[in-house]
Amino acid sequence: MRLINVKTHKLEEFIDDCTPPYAILSHTWGDDCEELSFRDDEDGNTDKPGSGSVKFRGCCRQAAEDDLGHAWINSCCIDKTNLVELNEAINSMFRWYRRAAICYAFLSDVPSAEEPRREGMRFYGTAADNSTEWHLLGTKGNMSSTITSITGIAREYLLGIAGLHKASVAQRMSWAANRDTKRNEDLAYCLLGIFNITMPMIYGEGGQQAFFRLQEHIMKVTRDDSVLAWGLQKHGKSGDEPIVKDYSEGTAGRLLAKRPCIFCRLWSHHPPGEPSDVYELSRYVGRHHSSSSAATMGPDWPGRVTQLRT
Structure with missing residues (x-):
């Protein structure tokens, strides 16, 4: 150094x-x-x-x-x-x-x-x-x-x-929702530390591909389903269904988001350690992503995504 x-x-x-x-x-x-x-x-x-x-x-x-x-x-x-x-x-x-x-x-x-x-x-x-x-x-x-x-x-x-580990993946992603970087790839690379991730830098791959790689690395080291919660907006009283805010920011056949800005802040206040929130999140993530051929549903929790093809 x-x-x-x-x-x-x-x-x-x-x-x-x-x-x-x-x-x-x-x-x-x-x-x-x-x-x-x-x-x-x-x-x-x-x-x-x-x-x-x-x-x-x-x-x-x-x-x-x-x-x-x-x-x-x-x-x-x-x-x-x-x-x-x-x-x-x-x-x-x-x-x-x-x-x-x-x-x-x-x-x-x-x-x-x-x-x-x-x-x-x-x-x-x-x-x-x-x-x-x-x-x-x-x-x-x-x-x-x-x-x-x-x-x-x-x-x-x-x-x-x-x-930082007490914050859900979606919460940490939301912190970069309004951030700008000089190079597009740096919007993904600047998040490595808060997820305790290391990965090669490939300038020229584009910001979207860099963010895909970041999410893939995160999914290898965590079982926090909120990494798939982009496009969901929590509102109202406890138990209310989340709003499907925007799924156009995904990619056909993939479960991954294109950029941090679609991780809604309103989900971010719920830490992954609260069982009711994890259950609710898993259920709706599974429901709204289940049409993708990249997901298979497991019997352990309703809506729990257990296998992902990224």
């Missing part, structure tokens, strides 16, 4: 347990010509015009103020011309974020002295606007209600009160 020395601005390499405490930056990707690359840092070109140098300097300065000697920024700490390194980095990224001492979220579309708008409120932590100086807008703790209302991620997961 490469880290930026916040004093020298040089990259340093560390191996696993030898990695020192570090800050990590979460940000939306700007124009390629403005972002600082691995080669820019190697060549000492960290002051080139554009938002990349603003984020680089701001992150290093804030980390130093927080008594941290190192920082990690995805734009310049990964050599993206090395496909082996890029593949390893994407599969490791969730772990790197989780191990960081602090995460700074740079909200590039937030004017000074104004509340964050929807597009910028994707990440949490210490936030800054896109001026030459960073301004603290708030922390994950004191802005958790706002973040929850925008992202749909419940406060117990934001604040670490509940582990």
Whole structure:
């Protein structure tokens, strides 16, 4: 893992347990010509015009103020011309974020002295606007209600009160429903960590195929039927039938969704550990998918999909 020395601005390499405490930056990707690359840092070109140098300097300065000697920024700490390194980095990224001492979220579309708008409120932590100086807008703790209302991620997961494994597959999928990525495939790849999945990166396969592969990997390691619950919208009192919201987003002969946006948030509040909800979900998933030749129904639970051909 490469880290930026916040004093020298040089990259340093560390191996696993030898990695020192570090800050990590979460940000939306700007124009390629403005972002600082691995080669820019190697060549000492960290002051080139554009938002990349603003984020680089701001992150290093804030980390130093927080008594941290190192920082990690995805734009310049990964050599993206090395496909082996890029593949390893994407599969490791969730772990790197989780191990960081602090995460700074740079909200590039937030004017000074104004509340964050929807597009910028994707990440949490210490936030800054896109001026030459960073301004603290708030922390994950004191802005958790706002973040929850925008992202749909419940406060117990934001604040670490509940582990991510407590959320159903559909719930975790719904967190990416309104997310944008610069490359289509990254909409699937960015979800690897929250499902504890690793898989090869195949840029050029397209976002839909990448998302199919992600779901196939998830189905190999979980029995949570909510992975098939796309298109279902829970409403009304307990026991009411879910609405079939949209099944056009599936693919003929397959049980898999094309993209995260069709995992409805209204299903997301029901953890997989509640027997009545699991039973209900299985029953309606089975009913609405049973016309597909890819499914056979098992006798253990009514509507339980027991064999899948993806």
